Amino acid sequence: MSTVLILADFASEKATKATVEIATAGAVIGEVTALVLAPVGKGAAYAASINQGPVTKVLVIESDDFVRHGVAACADALAHVIGQISPSAVLVVSHAFGKEVAGRVAMKLKIGIITDAVDVAADCTATQLVFGGSTTVHSKVNEGTAIITVRPNTISANFAAATPAIENTTAPLSDCSKKATITSTEPPVKGGRPELTEANIVVSGGRGTNGDFATVEAFADSLGAAVGASRAATDAGWYPHSHQVGQTGKTVSPQLYVACGISGAIQHRAGMQTSKNIVVVNKDPEAPLFELADFGVVGDLFAVLPPATE
Amino acid sequence: MVFTRLFGWPFGLLASNLGHMKIAVCIKQVPDSWAEKKMVGGLLDRTNVDAVLNDLDEYAVEEALRIAEAHGGNEEGGANTVTVISMGPERATEAARKALSMGANDAILISDPVLAGADAVVTAEVLANVILKGEFDIVICGTESTDARMSVVPAMMSEKLGCAQLTFASKVSVDPAAKKVSITRVTEAGVDEVHGEFPCVISVVEKINEPRYPSFKGIMAAKKKVIDVRDFASTGAQFTKSWSAVVDSAPRPPRAGGVVVTDDGTAGQKLVDFLSEKKLI
Ligand SMILES: Cc1cc2nc3c(=O)[nH]c(=O)nc-3n(C[C@H](O)[C@H](O)[C@H](O)COP(=O)(O)OP(=O)(O)OC[C@H]3O[C@@H](n4cnc5c(N)ncnc54)[C@H](O)[C@@H]3O)c2cc1C
Ligand SMILES: Nc1ncnc2c1ncn2[C@@H]1O[C@H](COP(=O)(O)O)[C@@H](O)[C@H]1O
Numbered sequence: 001m002s003t004v005l006i007l008a009d010f011a012s013e014k015a016t017k018a019t020v021e022i023a024t025a026g027a028v029i030g031e032v033t034a035l036v037l038a039p040v041g042k043g044a045a046y047a048a049s050i051n052q053g054p055v056t057k058v059l060v061i062e063s064d065d066f067v068r069h070g071v072a073a074c075a076d077a078l079a080h081v082i083g084q085i086s087p088s089a090v091l092v093v094s095h096a097f098g099k100e101v102a103g104r105v106a107m108k109l110k111i112g113i114i115t116d117a118v119d120v121a122a123d124c125t126a127t128q129l130v131f132g133g134s135t136t137v138h139s140k141v142n143e144g145t146a147i148i149t150v151r152p153n154t155i156s157a158n159f160a161a162a163t164p165a166i167e168n169t170t171a172p173l174s175d176c177s178k179k180a181t182i183t184s185t186e187p188p189v190k191g192g193r194p195e196l197t198e199a200n201i202v203v204s205g206g207r208g209t210n211g212d213f214a215t216v217e218a219f220a221d222s223l224g225a226a227v228g229a230s231r232a233a234t235d236a237g238w239y240p241h242s243h244q245v246g247q248t249g250k251t252v253s254p255q256l257y258v259a260c261g262i263s264g265a266i267q268h269r270a271g272m273q274t275s276k277n278i279v280v281v282n283k284d285p286e287a288p289l290f291e292l293a294d295f296g297v298v299g300d301l302f303a304v305l306p307p308a309t310e
Numbered sequence: 311m312v313f314t315r316l317f318g319w320p321f322g323l324l325a326s327n328l329g330h331m332k333i334a335v336c337i338k339q340v341p342d343s344w345a346e347k348k349m350v351g352g353l354l355d356r357t358n359v360d361a362v363l364n365d366l367d368e369y370a371v372e373e374a375l376r377i378a379e380a381h382g383g384n385e386e387g388g389a390n391t392v393t394v395i396s397m398g399p400e401r402a403t404e405a406a407r408k409a410l411s412m413g414a415n416d417a418i419l420i421s422d423p424v425l426a427g428a429d430a431v432v433t434a435e436v437l438a439n440v441i442l443k444g445e446f447d448i449v450i451c452g453t454e455s456t457d458a459r460m461s462v463v464p465a466m467m468s469e470k471l472g473c474a475q476l477t478f479a480s481k482v483s484v485d486p487a488a489k490k491v492s493i494t495r496v497t498e499a500g501v502d503e504v505h506g507e508f509p510c511v512i513s514v515v516e517k518i519n520e521p522r523y524p525s526f527k528g529i530m531a532a533k534k535k536v537i538d539v540r541d542f543a544s545t546g547a548q549f550t551k552s553w554s555a556v557v558d559s560a561p562r563p564p565r566a567g568g569v570v571v572t573d574d575g576t577a578g579q580k581l582v583d584f585l586s587e588k589k590l591i
Contacts, residue, residue, distance in 0.1 A: 184503045
């Protein structure tokens with residue numbers, strides 16, 4: 001059976017749900033080996049957090065260069081391991097970091113790269129949704145190993161317990177990677193709510209909140225949802241930029257997306273159009289987002305949400 | 311990689327020794343975001359839609375101009391130059407012209423039928439070779455092209471060039487004398503302070519600045535600026551073969567028309583009914 005290498009994804013030192021998703025996608029192609037890149041002293045803990053999903057082996061590399069030199073150092077290590085184990089495919093989570101690592105590896109090894117897959121078939125054909133979700137595309141790497149980045153929350157994860165074999169290894173750092181140095185890192189502020197890209201339900205507020213997100217948050221909490229925002233809301237400083245949904249924010253594909261006081265600019269749609277169900281609450285019956293709504297309410301969000309919250 | 315290792319990279323040696331900077335901005339012409347896009351034969355149909363300068367690249371042009379202006383300018387007799395680099399069909403000269411009318415000095419367009427359908431690896435290879443020959447100190451990109459939406463080309467160019475990757479910058483500080491660049495990187499992973507030296511590849515997020523509108527004077531001046539159109543062979547890039555390709559594509563069925571109600575005081579309840587009917591609560 002062929003081997004599939006996944007680059008394990010971590011948040012707060014734990015493997016994310018997206019890691020289980022790419023493992024699930026990889027298991028369709030072959031036996032899954034997960035690569036763990038951890039700071040010195042953290043390798044065992046990181047590896048131990050890969051306890052779900054169809055993973056048969058975990059390779060651990062510990063180095064502080066991953067913290068100091070970021071994307072480039074991680075790409076060095078991933079490329080090195082690909083060279084050693086010649087997997088038939090490499091799967092990485094599709095976020096800024098994952099895509100950049102994949103890009104550097106593709107360039108280094110001269111292999112094909114496909115980004116933002118929502119599904120991967122046994123022959124490594126990737127399914128992508130392009131043009132704001134209006135078109136389905138199947139793409140394939142013609143020869144050699146394919147490196148594919150997979151969008152979070154699009155593959156239904158196999159959470160079966162995993163007891164992979166754990167092995168430690170090392171990888172050299174290239175001179176090129178030393179050329180950019182990270183001197184400080186501030187992790188995103190984690191609230192009590194689910195992570196935006198992982199959540200089953202996302203409730204977002206826009207300019208229509210007029211700066212008051214309490215109503216949106218209360219509704220989100222009643223559904224166990226993550227809270228998102230339009231750029232109008234993040235630009236105004238009403239909500240942190242890390243919660244922006246859209247082309248220059250996050251791309252979400254939850255089961256349910258509720259847009260409150262958001263008009264539906266193309267840049268906002270780009271980040272939420274592939275949600276399974278879309279609910280729109282907006283005062284203006286002409287708001288373009290109603291075109292995407294499975295259920296729409298023409299009304300004041302401050303009047304509609306509180307009774308629904310109860 | 312072989313290329314850089316054999317010949318080294320005498321990047322901007324002359325220019326930056328004098329405290330002058332050679333700045334390159336990579337821009338892409340893309341179909342208008344609002345235009346209806348279609349696939350034809352595995353490629354995006356670019357002939358029947360309005361093409362514009364990728365809006366995220368306008369921030370890159372603006373940042374390049376601001377950096378130049380903060381350190382001696384880029385007008386005639388100024389210390390620095392801002393060169394626009396683009397790979398695309400001949401009509402991409404329009405996007406280049408827009409960047410020139412904002413204030414860039416000159417442009418290079420790599421246009422060649424062999425590059426039609428180029429994937430990210432080929433794009434980065436070609437652009438990196440042009441940058442290498444141009445001996446630029448700083449290369450500035452957008453974070454994403456609105457058609458390909460890959461967000462990989464800047465990182466890939468930095469890999470190919472063997473230089474610092476300073477991407478997803480919400481703030482850029484340049485010290486031309488020390489040849490140092492520092493950025494604030496903002497991504498889902500948080501906020502990082504990242505430092506590097508010339509030469510480097512930067513990409514800028516849209517929060518970084520407010521791109522200027524070309525002035526009438528700028529538009530007139532741009533008509534006289536040079537757009538150097540080059541073919542693939544002149545770049546010195548090693549290959550045109552794309553690794554990845556589209557197998558097939560199909561429009562997705564439009565979303566089934568939803569229900570829209572006007573609030574008469576009961577919409578909150580109707581919303582809850584909809585959610586429970588769909589088993590979402
Ligand atoms: C390069 C670039 C990148 C961008 N990236 C993004 C991005 O990633 N994400 C993003 O979201 N935007 C992005 N934008 C901005 C985008 O174009 C829009 O400006 C933005 O999405 C508008 O936000 P909004 O819908 O909240 O505000 P508006 O368009 O002002 O809409 C507010 C809506 O709220 C309604 N409303 C007002 N009061 C109430 C009330 N009490 N109850 C109910 N409804 C009410 C109004 O009828 C209106 O429809 C980008 C723009 C550019 C140029
Ligand atoms: N064909 C191209 N010509 C010039 N620059 C490009 C081209 N493709 C991508 N870029 C640059 O790379 C950035 C990221 O593009 P992408 O990786 O395609 O999302 C863009 O914002 C541009 O700055």
